[in-house]
Every structure is written in structure tokens, then in C-alpha cells.
């Protein structure tokens with residue numbers, strides 16, 4: 226006998242669990258199915274983000290940054306910390322605790338919102354009269370039916386062709402977050418978001434880090450000026466980034482990993498490392514969902530095909546997050562989850578893809594929203610640019626972190642903000658002001674005329690907005 230719900234959500238990552246909560250808030254009876262297990266076999270809702278993504282990576286970035294500060298920056302404050310060492314096992318255990326707090330938090334939210342959590346794999350069985358039947362297999366074993374199904378099954382790491390992850394030597398994001406001791410030499414394939422964040426963690430802890438990137442341009446999707454500044458900073462810190470390489474055979478053995486590659490000059494090279502992290506993007510995940518049982522359409526990349534409203538080809542079946550088109554970001558997944566729950570309730574859920582912020586949590590942090598200067602040039606749009614360096618910001622000087630700048634791009638005629646790009650301290654927090662401004666279609670002058678607290682890093686944002694009109698006050 227199948228249990229009947231109004232809405233069944235498959236996947237409890239940021240897309241799924243947030244969709245479930247919003248649907249419950251709107252008065253629906255909701256079940257959320259997720260198969261992730263913690264190391265004791267218990268439920269671990271939160272998906273990639275909570276278990277092997279956003280949260281654990283930020284925990285390790287924080288720990289390694291403390292270590293880096295103790296070793297390299299305390300002295301300038303007159304704090305003498307000699308012989309500072311890192312207990313990697315403790316650092317990893319702390320990260321695991323942070324993850325568990327988040328898993329438990331989501332289980333609490335399910336209870337609070339009266340959502341039935343089913344721990345197991347959800348698979349379509351068949352379309353029923355006006356709905357769908359799904360089978361849950363795992364810790365929970367049952368059948369559920371619902372008129373509305375939200376698929377939020379996420380993504381998995383892409384492996385190099387012919388080189389599967391063994392999570393001992395050749396690591397995906399999962400293994401990269403569980404390395405037990407600082408490797409002497411660490412290699413990474415791909416200088417994207419994971420490559421830079423994970424490379425930074427282990428570089429700060431003492432590993433010699435080499436990143437091999439296939440493209441000839443560093444961070445091609447980022448504003449060129451920002452990418453150039455970040456590249457300079459990372460290189461100075463000791464991250465070795467080789468661009469324009471072609472990765473060949475990867476051999477993994479007892480002594481570590483050797484990577485054959487051709488460099489940008491066409492010369493044959495070999496990189497010998499203790500561990501190799503492969504971070505070359507992620508693939509949408511529909512494993513075990515039995516999409517074929519109901520005729521759910523996937524695109525050529527294996528993503529679930531959806532329209533602008535996250536509707537699939539099947540009536541009453543929606544899909545959100547990493548498993549559909551668009552940026553693979555937790556907050557994008559959440560926004561889609563909320564919008565879909567609201568659409569099911571007959572409301573007008575909305576996601577503005579133009580104002581989805583991006584953040585890379587390196588040091589300096591990189592954050593942006595809207596269009597880059599190269600995109601504006603390519604589209605032929607007339608624009609004005611203004612930037613302000615943290616070097617001229619009092620708070621940044623007091624913090625001892627003056628790398629980078631804030632850059633505004635605004636329409637040449639209307640002054641509407643078209644993009645904001647930040648490289649520097651707390652860029653992840655500063656970018657929110659730009660997102661709000663763009664959501665309200667503010668002009669650069671609007672930001673320039675707003676009172677910002679002194680001393681604060683946000684004054685660099687105001688000054689960059691002033692710079693659009695060539696009237697900075699402190700530079």
C-alpha cells in the first residue's frame with residue numbers, strides 16, 4: 226500500500242530540502258527522500274553542499290586560514306607564535322562536526338515543518354491516475370505516491386576519462402575533504418572553483434601545490450581584471466598554476482600519482498605527486514531514479530530537461546538545482562526550490578538568473594554578480610567602469626589585508642549597474658550589497674549616495690560606485 230502525499234521531493238540537498246520546507250509552509254503534505262548516509266549509516270540530509278561541498282570546504286578553508294595567519298601574519302601584529310603545528314586529524318574531525326551540525330539542523334527542520342523524511346533511494350515506478358508512484362529502497366522501504374514530484378538529485382564529480390576516482394590517491398571533492406595528512410606534493414587538475422579552494426587549503430598547510438588547467442586563460446568566466454589580480458596573488462602565495470595543458474595518462478601506485486601532460490609550449494611533461502585532486506567540473510546525477518519508467522526527458526549532458534519554470538516534460542514533475550541547466554550553486558538550487566513550491570501552490574515563484582552571485586572562497590576572495598567587462602564588450606553595450614583598491618581603504622589597512630579592489634560596471638547612458646566584481650577581503654559578504662542594488666535596478670550613483678559605515682570594507686564599494694563618475698573621495 227502506497228503512502229499518499231501532495232508533494233514528494235527526491236533529494237535533500239539545498240534544492241530539495243528547501244523546496245520541501247517551502248511546500249510544507251504552503252500547506253502541502255510533503256515527503257522528502259534522500260539516500261545519503263553518514264559514516265554510521267544514519268541519515269545525512271543536506272546533499273553535496275552539506276556533506277562534501279560548500280560547508281566542509283569552508284570549514285577547512287577557515288582552519289587553514291587560521292594556520293596561515295598564525296605562521297605568516299601574527300608577527301606583524303606583535304604576536305609571537307613560534308613552532309605552530311597543525312593537527313590534521315583534529316581539523317578534519319572539526320569539519321565533520323560542522324557537517325553533522327548541519328545534517329542535524331535539517332532533520333530538525335523536517336520535524337518542525339512536519340515533513341516525512343524517508344532515508345533511501347527514490348525511484349519512479351509508474352505514472353498513476355493523476356500522479357506518480359515512487360519506490361523508496363534503503364533504510365526506509367516503502368512506496369509513496371504524489372501528484373507533484375520535485376527532483377533535486379544533484380550532481381557528482383566528473384572523472385578524467387580512463388581514470389576513476391579511488392579516493393586514496395586520485396581524489397574527487399569527497400576524498401579531497403578527507404586527506405589525513407598534509408601531502409608533500411599535491412596535484413590538481415582544473416583551476417576552477419574547487420581547484421583553487423582545495424589547492425589553497427593544502428597549500429596553506431604546507432603542501433607544494435601544482436594545478437594543471439586545460440584552458441589557456443585563467444578563470445575565463447571571471448572579469449579579466451579580477452582574474453589577473455587573483456592570479457598574481459595566488460602565484461605569490463606559491464600556488465603553481467600551469468595553463469593550456471593537455472592531460473594524458475594518469476598512473477596511480479603505492480608511491481603516489483604521476484600525470485603525463487603536454488604543456489602550453491607542446492612539451493611533454495610529467496607531474497609526480499602524492500595525491501591528485503581531479504576538479505574538472507560536475508555531471509548531473511539521475512542514477513537510480515528510473516527516469517525511463519515514466520519517460521522523463523534528459524538532455525544530451527544527462528541533465529533533466531526543464532523549461533524556465535523548472536517544469537519537466539511530465540505534468541506535475543519538476544526539477545531543480547545541479548541536475549538541471551544553469552550554474553551549479555547551492556543558492557541557485559535553493560531559489561529554484563522555493564520558486565517551484567510556490568508555483569505548485571499557484572503562486573508566481575521567480576528566480577532572477579542575472580543576479581545570482583558567485584563567490585570563490587580563496588584568499589583573496591573573489592565575488593561577482595552580473596556581467597563582466599569582456600561580456601559587455603562582446604555584446605557591444607556602452608558602459609562605464611569604476612574601481613577602487615582596498616589599499617586605499619582604512620579598514621582593509623587595519624585588517625592588514627589590502628589586496629584587490631571593487632569594480633563597478635554601469636550602463637553608459639542610464640548608469641544602471643550591470644555588474645560588480647570584487648577581489649579582496651570579505652568579498653563574499655560585500656557582494657550582497659551589489660546583488661540587492663541590481664535586484665532594485667539601482668544606478669551606480671544610488672550606491673555612491675548611500676551612507677556607508679566608517680571604517681568598513683563596504684566603503685570600497687561606495688568608492689567604486691563613485692569611481693564610475695570619476696569622483697572617488699579617498700583615491
Ligand code: FAD
Nearest residue numbers: 236238240260272273274278279347379546547553554555
Ligand atoms: P545536491 O546537493 O547534490 O543534493 C542531491 C541529493 O540528492 C544528495 O543528497 C543525493 O544523495 C540525493 N539523491 C540523488 N539521487 C537520489 C535518489 N534517487 N534517491 C534519493 N536521494 C537521491 N555551491 C555554492 O553555492 N557555494 C559553495 O561554497 C560551494 N562549494 C562547493 C564545494 C565543493 C567541494 C563542491 C563539490 C560543490 C560546492 N558547491 C558550492 C556546489 C553545491 O554543493 C551544489 O550546487 C549544491 O549542492 C546543489 O544542490 P542540489 O540540491 O541540486 O544537489
Ligand code: NAI
Nearest residue numbers: 415416417418419420438439440504505506507553584585
Ligand atoms: P569548474 O567548472 O569550476 O572548473 C573546472 C576547471 O577544469 C575549468 O577551469 C576547466 O577548464 C578545467 N578542465 C576541464 N577539463 C579539464 C581537463 N581534462 N584537463 C585540465 N583542465 C580541465 O569545476 P569544479 O572546480 O570541478 O567545481 C564544480 C562546480 O562546483 C563549480 O562549477 C561550481 O558550480 C561548484 N562549486 C562552487 C563553489 C563556490 O561557489 N564557492 C566551490 C566549489 C565548487
